[in-house]
Amino acid sequence: MKILECVPNFSEGRDPNFLKELEAAVRPFPVKILDLSRDPDHHRADMTILGEPAAVEAAAMAVACRAVDLIDMTRHQGSHPRMGAVDVVPFIPIRGMGMDEAVVIARRFGKAFGEAKKVPVFFYEDAATSEARRNLVDLRKGEYEALPVKLADPAWTVDAGPQEFNPRAGATAVGARMPLIAFNVNLNCNDLEVAKKIANAVRHLGGGLRYVKAMGLRLEDKGIVQVSMNLVNYQRTPIHRAVELIKAEAARYGVTVRECELVGLAPIEAIQEVVSYYLQIPEFNAKQIIEYHLIPDA
Amino acid sequence: MKILECVPNFSEGRDPNFLKELEAAVRPFPVKILDLSRDPDHHRADMTILGEPAAVEAAAMAVACRAVDLIDMTRHQGSHPRMGAVDVVPFIPIRGMGMDEAVVIARRFGKAFGEAKKVPVFFYEDAATSEARRNLVDLRKGEYEALPVKLADPAWTVDAGPQEFNPRAGATAVGARMPLIAFNVNLNCNDLEVAKKIANAVRHLGGGLRYVKAMGLRLEDKGIVQVSMNLVNYQRTPIHRAVELIKAEAARYGVTVRECELVGLAPIEAIQEVVSYYLQIPEFNAKQIIEYHLIPDA
Numbered sequence A, B: 001m002k003i004l005e006c007v008p009n010f011s012e013g014r015d016p017n018f019l020k021e022l023e024a025a026v027r028p029f030p031v032k033i034l035d036l037s038r039d040p041d042h043h044r045a046d047m048t049i050l051g052e053p054a055a056v057e058a059a060a061m062a063v064a065c066r067a068v069d070l071i072d073m074t075r076h077q078g079s080h081p082r083m084g085a086v087d088v089v090p091f092i093p094i095r096g097m098g099m100d101e102a103v104v105i106a107r108r109f110g111k112a113f114g115e116a117k118k119v120p121v122f123f124y125e126d127a128a129t130s131e132a133r134r135n136l137v138d139l140r141k142g143e144y145e146a147l148p149v150k151l152a153d154p155a156w157t158v159d160a161g162p163q164e165f166n167p168r169a170g171a172t173a174v175g176a177r178m179p180l181i182a183f184n185v186n187l188n189c190n191d192l193e194v195a196k197k198i199a200n201a202v203r204h205l206g207g208g209l210r211y212v213k214a215m216g217l218r219l220e221d222k223g224i225v226q227v228s229m230n231l232v233n234y235q236r237t238p239i240h241r242a243v244e245l246i247k248a249e250a251a252r253y254g255v256t257v258r259e260c261e262l263v264g265l266a267p268i269e270a271i272q273e274v275v276s277y278y279l280q281i282p283e284f285n286a287k288q289i290i291e292y293h294l295i296p297d298a
Helices: A018-026 A053-070 A099-117 A144-151 A192-202 A239-251 A268-278 A290-294 B018-026 B053-070 B099-117 B144-150 B192-202 B239-251 B268-278 B290-294
Strands: A003-006 A032-039 A044-051 A086-095 A121-125 A172-176 A181-187 A212-219 A224-231 A257-263 B003-006 B032-039 B044-051 B086-095 B121-125 B172-176 B181-187 B212-219 B224-231 B257-263
Touching (some): A018 A032, A018 A044, A053 A099, A086 A099, A086 B290, A099 A172, A181 A192, A181 A239, A192 A224, A224 A239, A268 B268, A290 B032, A290 B044, A290 B268, B003 B053, B018 B044, B018 B053, B239 B257
Parallel strands (some): B086 B172, B121 B172
Antiparallel strands (some): A003 A086, A032 A044, B003 B086
8 A cells, every 4th residue: 555645835824714625625535634734923834634645646636726726925924934825745655655656746746736727836855856946945045025036037947837927826846755753852941042052053054963954942931942853854863863962962051851842743664763762672663563553554 | 443452372382383273273364463473492372363353253263273173281391381272362452442342252252262162261360250360370370280170179160161171171261451561671791690680670579660570581692681571551560661660770780771672562552652751752642653544543
């Protein structure tokens, strides 16, 4: 059984009915909605769907088409970077399929969506057509507001859809990537500078771990600070290594870890590695979990 | 969906064809064989089957009937305590069902098996009819050889089957219990006394953790010693607590943990607690594992 995940992000986080619209668009398809949430500050929503590849691709198309009909980017202002109504559509291979298959699906989806809704589409991460477009941060530089200029520049020839600015829809980044793990480490400390220094030490940008993106944040309600991370390749930079490095750096300030948060979901392979490391079981395998055998084809 | 596990143990560990016989007996039923192994020293085999309750009960009956036909206890000698050809048959509720349902199944199975094969049956653990029979160690005291005397004693009135010694089959203990976790901690040390002292400190019998059974062993081939544990209630005495207590006791001898082994399988709830403890995620839930959602009805 092949299993694919898709996590489309939409530039609408304030209308409480919007999530119901997304849900209704996906309902006819045999996929599971693992997460559906919106953030008014970011003015952004995201949805996580899981299922067999054809069903996920069809559901993603239905929900993206619905969202692009509902959202008007000419009026959009939020704290999260964005360039389109359907801002990003990453496809993530979970089981029984490789990244190459996810890339094929992403590109086919991008072409169909771009043409159907007259939206300029750029491919990113493993679906990127050039190294310069691999990183979403580079791709989205200038955001929605820069699109008229970018689309007139030969360097920004679209990967799919029209080479023409669509004011209501903006542009969409469609990609294929590994599962990303969002992991927060809350510190027994209220000094934002400490959190920022630790974040910088652990992240790739600051000389730290290759597949860690991190920033220091203040959690106003709790009166503490946090190191908020994205682990973009949990196979090569596993969770425990990032957490233990944070603990080691925090120690120089006499700071300890108060608690951690796994935001959203993580693949079982990442959890397997956590158990293997902390319990010192070199050969620990998810197949040693009874419930693993309830998965069809496990 | 209700999911039940059954782990019958058989007094035959030397005939290489025996496991094939067990497998063939179970094959017609819609259950999964999670484990099937034998130990020549123990002269014992065990099988782990998983599936919906009715299928597991029927498969257990088929395999138990086949085994009792094949094994002759009058010639059995092995290092593991035993009292019957089909020595123990524990039913373990895994999902969507309570211990009460497993008890009903265990007792029904015991009655049907005892009558069909003329085997004296005693119920143990949660299926026990008296506190004195709850613990398998008490129930099995004197082993196969003591059965003629025990079966003549009114204190040992059978729970099912005939009150009559069956020389070929011996007697069978049928029970319902929680999943048991077999966990070994290997030490950087070759002093058996140290392993025994640590085992005694951590186990209930020695004043340690309530749901831990433990012993110190020598691993001849590795030249080290091991603390081998059975965690009989992982909800109340979780894995990490036993492991961390072993580390703390080992430290007094200047000994560290070399590695650990999870023998066989563990329920996801126990793995969830490991992740929650070591990563300090108070709310970590198995539903945060992507693959969890591939389980039907998850």
